[in-house]
Structures are given as structure tokens and as C-alpha cells.
Amino acid sequence: MPRTTPEPSAQKDSKAEDLPRSAKPEPELPGRFITPIAFGTILQPLNSSMIAVALVGIRSHFDAGTSVTWLVSALYLATAVAAPAMGRIADVLGPRRTSLAGLVLVGITSAAAPFAPNIAALVVCRVLIGIGTAAQYPCGVAMIRRAADQLRSRPGNALAALAICSQVTAALGPSLGGLLVGGFGWAGVFWINVPLALVGGAVIMRWGPADPPVRGGGRLKALAQVDPVGMLLFAVSITALMFWLLSLTATPEWWWLGVAVPAAALTVWWGLRARDPFLDMRLLARRGLSFTYGRTIVTYTAFYCVFYGLPQWLEETRGLGPVGAGLVVLPIAAVGAVSTLLATRLQRRRGPRAALIVGTAALCVGGLLLTVPDADSPIPLLLVISAMLGLPNGFNNMGNQSATYSATPAERMGAASGLYRTSQYVGANLAAALLALVLGVHADDAGLHRMGLAVAILAGFLLVASLLGLLRHRRA
Incomplete structure (x- = not known):
């Protein structure tokens, strides 16, 4: 939505969404930035939806039974946990670098997944794909913010492009998955990620907004700023919460909630005490x-x-x-x-x-x-x-x-x-x-x-x- 001032204080106002519009509207973010940013974000909704038509073939191939449903849950769990973590890494190392690293992870894992020896290994591949695809949306929004602030442009069209990509690809996922399974077997829903990751990486390298220089003496030192303790506490709390929610479809496993609540309390406590916390509670x-x-x-x-x-x-x-x-x-x-x-x-x-x-x-x-x-x-x-x-x-x-x-x-x-x-x-x-x-x-x-x-x-x-x-x- 339009911003009325580039001053950081305006962005920190809790009522920023209700600021009056400027008399002379700022221009929208140029399309050359929007396309590469939006392209990477199609991977997560695509992978979450097209797997549905491959489950029968995977169950038959591995004689997996009901355990095949973990291929669906694993991606959601990985994305829920990894999205803010990858976003925080993007805040520290730069969203362009982090997005490219996520695409590399998706491409390599997707190429190897069809050769998984058993269903457990395939679930691990889905977790890794979830981590790589989870990076794309927060990195995309961070790149939009950086480009919009530099060019003094409105982010509205760019945010709309992210929303449209998510909705359309999630809806088309089962149809595309059906074509891939028909032509290449269940492995097709994994192999399609390889060219998509390659194209996504190429367009981001060519047109994606450049990252600022890493501050503080190098990337390894900068990574220490992501607050690994806070990230671990958050991962434990959200994973336990998601497992508890999943259990509600059958017999509720309340002990997961017994893990989630104290882990969330520790996450809040740490977020208030840490100098540069992963989750800024303020x-x-x-x-x-x-x-x-x-x-x-x-x-x-x-x-x-x-x-x-x-x-x-x-x-x-x-x-x-x-x-x-x-x-x-x-x-x-x-x-x-x-x-x-x-x-x-x-x-x-x-x-x-x-x-x-x-x-x-x-x-x-x-x-x-x-x-x-x-x-x-x-x-x-x-x-x-x-x-x-x-x-x-x-x-x-x-x-x-x-x-x-x-x-x-x-x-x-x-x-x-x-x-x-x-x-x-x-x-x-x-x-x-x-x-x-x-x-x-x-x-x-x-x-x-x-x-x-x-x-x-x-x-x-x-x-x-x-x-x-x-x-x-x-x-x-």
C-alpha cells in the first residue's frame, strides 16, 4: 500500500496502515523487480498442492500405507517452522542471497528425491524442500521492501503479484501434478522443481534487487546475529503446536500441548532478554x-x-x-x-x-x-x-x-x-x-x-x- 514518507519512524508506527494518502501518489514498483521476486514464490503452493495426485503412486511404490500422508504434513510443518527462520536470516545476510540458497536446496533435493530408498527418506526430502521453498516468500517481501524504499515506490502491485502467484499455483497444482504423474510417474512432481529452481535462480541473479553489504566482519559472524537460541525455542514451540493440531483430527495428543506451552513461554522470555532476538517481542x-x-x-x-x-x-x-x-x-x-x-x-x-x-x-x-x-x-x-x-x-x-x-x-x-x-x-x-x-x-x-x-x-x-x-x- 502507498507510503507517505520514507522515514523509518513511520514504518514503526502501529497505526501505519491508516496513515493518510499523500497528495501526489508515489509510482508503483517497476515490473523488472516484481517478476523475479514473484517467480520464486510459486514453488511452495505448487509443491503443497500437486503432491495430492502423486500419493497413490507413491503409496504403491513404497507399500507405504497411511504413512504416505506425512508427505503432505511434512511440508506444512517445515514451512511453518522455517519461514520466519529463513526470513530472519534474510534480514541479516540479505534476501537475495537467502532466496538463492533456498532455490539451490530445492533443486538438489528434488533431483535426488525420486531415488529415495524408502518412504522415510522421501519425507526427509519433503522437509528439505519445505525449508527451501519457505525462504522464497519472506525473502520476496524483504526484496520488495528494499527496492520500494530505494526507489520511493509503492509496493502494492508487487504484493498483489505475490498473492496472485500463491492463489493461482495452489489451484493449478493438482492439474499440473496430474499431467506430470501421467507422463513421468510420481517422480515428476519432484523433478519439475529442478527447472523451476534453475529459472528462478537465473531471474533473481539477473534482475533481483542487490543485497546490501554484510555488516560486522563477514557472513559467518553475521549469522551469529540470527539468535540460534531463540530460533531453536521457536522451532520447538511451533512444531509441538502443529503436531497437537494435527492430532485433533483423530485422538488429541495433549502432551504435545504440554511441550508447546512452556516452549512458547521460554521463547517469549528469551525474546524480551536477548540483545538482538530472533522474535522481537516488543x-x-x-x-x-x-x-x-x-x-x-x-x-x-x-x-x-x-x-x-x-x-x-x-x-x-x-x-x-x-x-x-x-x-x-x-x-x-x-x-x-x-x-x-x-x-x-x-x-x-x-x-x-x-x-x-x-x-x-x-x-x-x-x-x-x-x-x-x-x-x-x-x-x-x-x-x-x-x-x-x-x-x-x-x-x-x-x-x-x-x-x-x-x-x-x-x-x-x-x-x-x-x-x-x-x-x-x-x-x-x-x-x-x-x-x-x-x-x-x-x-x-x-x-x-x-x-x-x-x-x-x-x-x-x-x-x-x-x-x-x-x-x-x-x-x-
Whole structure:
């Protein structure tokens, strides 16, 4: 969203997202910077979605049984933990260097993964791929911030490009995965990463914003600034939390929560005492940033309920095959891309709060519409509902991204953007638990209607919070 001053103090204001627009708008960030930054960010959503069509082949190849599902969970876990860590490394060593290192890791691991001797080794490969792909979004936002500050440009179009890449590639992942599995077997969903990583590295080296010189006597010494103790405590707390959330889909394993809570308390304690902490608790104490993370968790809980629950109902109850279900939900991605562009224009005039109000209101309507279909509903009605469910994605994504961007100082942009990614995957695991509760084993009509009500309730909560925030701001 537009900034009104290059002064660092403006970026540190907790109400930065509500600053008035300048009389003479700044230009948007040039496209030569946006393309290389956005390209790398397609790897994570692509790898998270196209694996779905390869699971059957992998299960058969390794005779793996239910353990094959760890190929899905491992990537989410690795990304949730690694995104803020890689973002913090980017803050210290430079986002361009860190992004390139992540791409190298993805390329090498993906080339080796099809030769894994067993399912456990393949899961390890997915973890490494998750770490490498996790670097791309926080590094991308950090590069956008650096280029925008240097050129005194608005980041709106660049942030919109990241959002569109994420939405479109996640939706197209299963279709691309199907083509790859058909042509190359399950190994194709890994091998595709090799040319993508090579192209991504080439365009970043050619057009990506250069990193500043590493301060403090070299890269090894600079790495000591990432606060390994704080990073380890955070990794333990978020990993335990994610395992507990995953267990909610079956029998809750409460001892994971017994690990997560004290580890989180130690993370907070260390973040307040360390000289240069991995997680700056004083920064997180700002209402604008902490509320954004909480809002993102709730938003993505609703989003992933739709993302996973609606296709399940379309296949199991409506009687559509995987291809038909994929085509019915395709408008979610298409409309989401268009709404991202609309949200960018709205934010330019009204700021992130306006985008969030529109997005949460549309999500509430979309959730209520999910209470309408039954097993005999016509395809055109389902397409209309899918299109409506795509509308809130662009507004909510852009609103939350911009709020994070505005509330974070430049030197912490990588870590803050990584935590934004972590918030998304916490929401994904909460969605899995919620779906197990409302859908059960079989996604019938009643389960779909319960899911729609749950989405509408979550969206209603977000809408009330956004409206109260707007009123509070106007009274201030």
C-alpha cells in the first residue's frame, strides 16, 4: 500500500496502515523487480498442492500405507517452522542471497528425491524442500521492501503479484501434478522443481534487487546475529503446536500441548532478554502486527476449510470425479486473482481496513451459500458459489499482507513476513481439525452445511473485529 514518507519512524508506527494518502501518489514498483521476486514464490503452493495426485503412486511404490500422508504434513510443518527462520536470516545476510540458497536446496533435493530408498527418506526430502521453498516468500517481501524504499515506490502491485502467484499455483497444482504423474510417474512432481529452481535462480541473479553489504566482519559472524537460541525455542514451540493440531483430527495428543506451552513461554522470555532476538517481542506487542497474525490464522482456517472440504463433498456426495471437482472449484482461484487486483486499487484509496471489511463480508456470504447445495444441485449453481468463495481471498490476502508490511520496520521485514506464513499454516492445521469435527468421515450434505456455517461464523467474527477497529480508529 502507498507510503507517505520514507522515514523509518513511520514504518514503526502501529497505526501505519491508516496513515493518510499523500497528495501526489508515489509510482508503483517497476515490473523488472516484481517478476523475479514473484517467480520464486510459486514453488511452495505448487509443491503443497500437486503432491495430492502423486500419493497413490507413491503409496504403491513404497507399500507405504497411511504413512504416505506425512508427505503432505511434512511440508506444512517445515514451512511453518522455517519461514520466519529463513526470513530472519534474510534480514541479516540479505534476501537475495537467502532466496538463492533456498532455490539451490530445492533443486538438489528434488533431483535426488525420486531415488529415495524408502518412504522415510522421501519425507526427509519433503522437509528439505519445505525449508527451501519457505525462504522464497519472506525473502520476496524483504526484496520488495528494499527496492520500494530505494526507489520511493509503492509496493502494492508487487504484493498483489505475490498473492496472485500463491492463489493461482495452489489451484493449478493438482492439474499440473496430474499431467506430470501421467507422463513421468510420481517422480515428476519432484523433478519439475529442478527447472523451476534453475529459472528462478537465473531471474533473481539477473534482475533481483542487490543485497546490501554484510555488516560486522563477514557472513559467518553475521549469522551469529540470527539468535540460534531463540530460533531453536521457536522451532520447538511451533512444531509441538502443529503436531497437537494435527492430532485433533483423530485422538488429541495433549502432551504435545504440554511441550508447546512452556516452549512458547521460554521463547517469549528469551525474546524480551536477548540483545538482538530472533522474535522481537516488543515488535509483536504492537497491536497492529499481533492482531494481523491472529486475523490471518482465523482467515486461513476458513480458507482451508473451503479448499479441502468443498472438493471432498463434490467427489463423495455430488458424485463428481477428481477432474470434475477440480473444474468446479477452479473459479475460486480465477476470481481470487481478479479480486486481488480490485483489492490493490481499493487499498490505494482506502487502506487495508477497507479491503479486510470487504473480504470478510464476502467470506461470510460465501459460507452461508455453502448451506444451500445438496447432492442434486446443478453445476451452474456450484460454479456461482465457487466464484463467490473466490472473491474474499484477494481482499483478505492483500489486506493482511499490507497490514504486516506497514507495521514492520524494514530491518525486520523478512522475519515478520515469515511469521505471516506461519500464521497461514497454523490456520491450515486448525482447518483440518475443524473439518474432522463438522464433516466427519463422509462429506455428506449435512456436513457441507455445517462447514458453511462454521466458515460464516469465523468470517462474522472477523467482520465485527474489522468494523470495531475502524470505529476505534475514527474516534482516535
